[in-house]
Amino acid sequence: MNELMTPPQDLEAERSVLGAMMLSRDAIQDVSEIITGADFYRPAHETIFRAILDMQSRGEPIDVVTVSGSLTGAGELANIGGPAQLHEIAAGTPSASNAGYYAEIVAKQAIRRRIATAGHQIASMAHQPGDESELVELARKAVDATSKAATSAVQSFGETIDAMLGQLDEKPNYIPTPWAALNSIIGGLRPGGLYVIGARPSVGKSVIALQLAKALTAKGSVAFSSLEMSEVDVQMRAVSADLRIELRRLIERDLTPGDWEKIRIRRASWQNVPLFVDDNSGVTITDIKRFARSVNRRQPLAGLVVDYLQLMSQPAGDKRPRHEFVADMSRQLKILAMDMKIPVVALSQLNRGSTQRDDQMPKISDLRESGAVEQDADVVILLHREIMGEKRGDLAMLVAKNRNGSTNVAQLDFWGHYSMALDKGASLTQRAAA
Incomplete structure (x- = not known):
């Protein structure tokens, strides 16, 4: 593919995010507040990212060895390039303390990719039948969605139940009526x-x-x-x-x-x-x-x-x-x-x-x-x-x-x-x- 046609990405920033997460538990919290798995361009990087978050949710120790073991158990280690790939990612991370900065770069590149995708969608709308006002609204919605994750992580009941239980200490998010x-x-x-x-x-x-x-x-x-x-x-x-x-x-x-x-x-x-x-x-x-x-x-x-x-x-x-x-x-x-x-x-x-x-x-x-x-x-x-x-x-x-x-x-x-x-x-x- 022509270099000009390559979707926006920064693989070095993606690798630095993952390396920081394997080197510092604090980095995991910083990163998870900024990006989701869908923000990674390379699928192998998204796989590693999700494995680390799963391990954190279970309270397991996180480093190159334990992440490698988790991926092995899930049958994913070969798909991400083997244990050598994890060691290379960790060794190439400049500083775990900059994890948030690396994550911001990944997030911005993900937004640019979504803009490109929205552009293609909007261009194709011009040739679709239907009411023009509705097409304009659909185009605006596509643009508005570029600041959000393109896809949501697929999570089971067990993975999300703790988040719901944590809300039980809070008052329902109702807006009172005047009566x-x-x-x-x-x-x-x-x-x-x-x-x-x-x-x-x-x-x-x-x-x-x-x-x-x-x-x-x-x-x-x-x-x-x-x-x-x-x-x-x-x-x-x-x-x-x-x-x-x-x-x-x-x-x-x-x-x-x-x-x-x-x-x-x-x-x-x-x-x-x-x-x-x-x-x-x-x-x-x-x-x-x-x-x-x-x-x-x-x-x-x-x-x-x-x-x-x-x-x-x-x-x-x-x-x-x-x-x-x-x-x-x-x-x-x-x-x-x-x-x-x-x-x-x-x-x-x-x-x-x-x-x-x-x-x-x-x-x-x-x-x-x-x-x-x-x-x-x-x-x-x-x-x-x-x-x-x-x-x-x-x-x-x-x-x-x-x-x-x-x-x-x-x-x-x-x-x-x-x-x-x-x-x-x-x-x-x-x-x-x-």
């Missing part, structure tokens, strides 16, 4: 989870969505895809909830001097709220994924909120029945949640089934095009509100599905004039802080 009553049922929003919130029109889906989005901003940036409200509408509702200014007065521009003073005091703090709103109508799932990744590049993403599923558009030329399209859409949102390790909150319209029942309580079967949405969701929450006057009422959050726990009902007070819902019975102090 203690709901947290007691679902724990909070879990990275990688898909949360579907369904309701009939005007029950309060958008109010709940905005409160969840604001809660997520405590952990990072939030992408809010608003297919029903404009960005100004979203901002007005946020101001109403934050400052207890009636939404009607904001919409009608009927503000008092006291309202303006509240705004003046709070305005500076709003500048730092990492909530990004996309209010473009007719967006596709590809547009939403592009928006989420763009926000993530601006500031690490803590969550995505989509308001709401039934308003998403099918790409031009997509002739699938609507239920098949919705099935694919919900699945892609779940994959996006797992891929980006964030909670995704998707609002969904309910059909008229609940209005035909005596108690009018919604059921999970009331979700429009519900089959796939129900299947993909980790948690399904159905909203039901009894209207009590024009300002407030009771809001029931029915947890109809909870993949990791039980189902139950969280009872809230709905304060529509302030665009917010609060735990039932919350004190005035708690209400002011919510």
Whole structure:
């Protein structure tokens, strides 16, 4: 192969990493925090690397002789060049104390190889059929993946169980919702989870969505895809909830001097709220994924909120029945949640089934095009509100599905004039802080 076509590599750095690991146990820790086996260009080097890590996990002594014995037992010694190869690697290592530096070189060369691979993939995409916007999104995803390991190490249950047991001393990685009553049922929003919130029109889906989005901003940036409200509408509702200014007065521009003073005091703090709103109508799932990744590049993403599923558009030329399209859409949102390790909150319209029942309580079967949405969701929450006057009422959050726990009902007070819902019975102090 022409030298210019040889994939990026630094075999000397790879050998120095392995030599340092056989000479110093401290080097093993330094190296394992920087690279994985997939970062080595030469397969024999990856084999040696994995053998050393396996020996370390078993608490065995590590040097040229013991590594040679381990590889012999695994039937791999001849494949890496025999014991002489291990002695040569160790003898040629300049300094075990520089293991981290050598590992950084290996990692950088691995990234360059992945860039080259992504380039070939992107070039081939230009000749593939399909929607151009989707191809662009796939190309961006391929580029984003170049900073990650191309493949994951294949590990058995026994090799990974200790890592899981070590997490049992830690609290679950949930992001609390604004409502203690709901947290007691679902724990909070879990990275990688898909949360579907369904309701009939005007029950309060958008109010709940905005409160969840604001809660997520405590952990990072939030992408809010608003297919029903404009960005100004979203901002007005946020101001109403934050400052207890009636939404009607904001919409009608009927503000008092006291309202303006509240705004003046709070305005500076709003500048730092990492909530990004996309209010473009007719967006596709590809547009939403592009928006989420763009926000993530601006500031690490803590969550995505989509308001709401039934308003998403099918790409031009997509002739699938609507239920098949919705099935694919919900699945892609779940994959996006797992891929980006964030909670995704998707609002969904309910059909008229609940209005035909005596108690009018919604059921999970009331979700429009519900089959796939129900299947993909980790948690399904159905909203039901009894209207009590024009300002407030009771809001029931029915947890109809909870993949990791039980189902139950969280009872809230709905304060529509302030665009917010609060735990039932919350004190005035708690209400002011919510």
